[in-house]
Amino acid sequence: MEAALPAERQVDEIESLCMNCHEDGVTRLLLTRIPFFREIIIMSFECPECHFKNSEIQSAGEIQQRGIRYKFKVDSNEDLQRQVVKSDTCVFRIEDIDLEIPAGRGQLTNLEGLLSMVQQDLEAKQEERRQVDETLATQVQGVIDALGAMLDGNKFPFTITINDPAGNSTVEPSPSDRAGKYVRAEFPRTAEQNAALGLGDVPAEDTSTGAPETNIRPEYHSANLFPAEANGKHSRDMPLNVTDDDDIIENEVYAFPASCPGCTAPCTTNMKMVRIPHFSEVVLMSTVCEHCGYRSNEVKSGGEVPEKGRRITLQVNSALDLSRDILKAESCALQCPELSLSVEPGTLGGRFTTVEGLLTQVRDDLKSSIFDADDDYSGVGSGDSMQTAQRSKWNEFFEGLDVAIAGERKFTIILEDPLAGSYVQSFTAPEPDAQITIEDYERTEEEEEELGLRDIKTEGYENGHGESKNETRDRKELEEGTTEKEEIDAEEIAREIKARLGGLDLGDDA
Ligand code: ZN
DSSP states (O other): OOOOOOOEEEEEEEEEEOTTTOSEEEEEEEEEEOTTSOEEEEEEEEOTTTOOEEEEEEESSOOOSSEEEEEEEEOSTGGGGOEEEEOTTOEEEEGGGTEEEOSOSOEEEEHHHHHHHHHHHHHHTHHHHHHHOHHHHHHHHHHHHHHHHHHTTOSOSEEEEEEETTSOOEEOOOTTOOTTTEEEEEEOOOHHHHHHTTOOOOOTTOOTTOOOOOOOOGGGOGGGTSGGGGGGTTOTTOOOSSOSTTOOOTTOOEEEEEEOTTTOOEEEEEEEEEEOTTSOEEEEEEEEOTTTOOEEEEEEEOOOOOSSEEEEEEEEOSHHHHTSEEEEOTTOEEEEGGGTEEEOTTSSOOEEEEHHHHHHHHHHHHHHHHSOTTOOTTSOOOSOHHHHHHHHHHHHHHHHHHHHHTTOSOEEEEEEETTOOOEEOOSSTTSOOTTEEEEEEOOOHHHHHHHTOHHHHHHHHHTTTTSOHHHHHHHOOOOTTSOOSOOOOHHHHHHHHHHHHTTOOOTTTO
């Protein structure tokens, strides 16, 4: 499939100067709907004199509430035909050759088009380079040749990434993408990224407008999990992971002022600590922005990096199993082979909910990310036959997921967490649950690399860590400074909260 442009609607036509021959050309503004994405505006220039063509895109929408990242493994010629929307704030990278297309011109093309463009750009100045700096020219030639090999299909697989703080870029997904191939992750913007996008200058202190009260979702109340064990009666083997001075009380909601990562308006972040029986304690954080509608529900679990990864397999046999609690750490991948569902680490962030809640969220996130909200995925595809085929595949996929969420079919959930920080509620704890299989596994080098653990491991061995995993898990004596990993641990959060709460009246929340 060419990067076939779907139905376009012309909105304007402007006579403008051709940058190539300096005669008069025409710029047309077209409103275009990108399949599985959203509407964008294409500014398309064409010169009738020299036939020079050029097109740029602008997002028809505004800046999204979250930034977006994609990682896509290209391993066939078909993959080169995937459509790409690169907004003017997007950084595109070919990781294998460390090549980066910086933010700049917005483009609608496919991977092949993008790679060819870079190749041609580099080639155009090669002669000049060779005159000035032979060594540089040779290096650049290496890149040009590598791009050529990629385009010719002689360098599969290679990995591209897309990073757009404005959330307006995409690479076309396919329902047949399997584990490790296509990763899409939204992320909250930092203050710097908001500033770079020209978003708001609202001081975070300005809470005089009364930031909205937010609620931690009801399924986050651990008291509902094991009614008999509510409120820490089972505290014997699990002390709260905070010191006496910084006592964050379990199940108590703490609120602190924050600024919305979506629009920078002042809002409130609620936080509470929950202990999961027979597992560990986690910190739940919830933010809702009244101004732009940004929402986040995140779970942060702390602790030392265990020696091995852990794979938990849950056999879902009935609707009852859908009510099991599940803690999916951010590092955890999720798969349901029977449903052709595969969720990469980082896609969802950390979640503490039920099996049903998790699957529902995966479904809703996927739907909203590949179809516009008002798009009926069961409807007839409007584009070419390829698109219709894609649609019917998606359709089938979502129907399967719906049946599973309704508790009308058996399936398996596999949680694979290289940091062993995920959890599925057992119905028979502390005795083994016949429907749950737990395996510890050696992390692959790739996983360690990705988690930034390569250095830590050495340190861990020097200090004699990792010998008694269970002990370190249960006790969770966090030794600060032994890991460089950006994991938020409970103590850190306690301190953070404490610092933020300084001088704040807690009366309402406590
Ligand atoms: Zn907001």
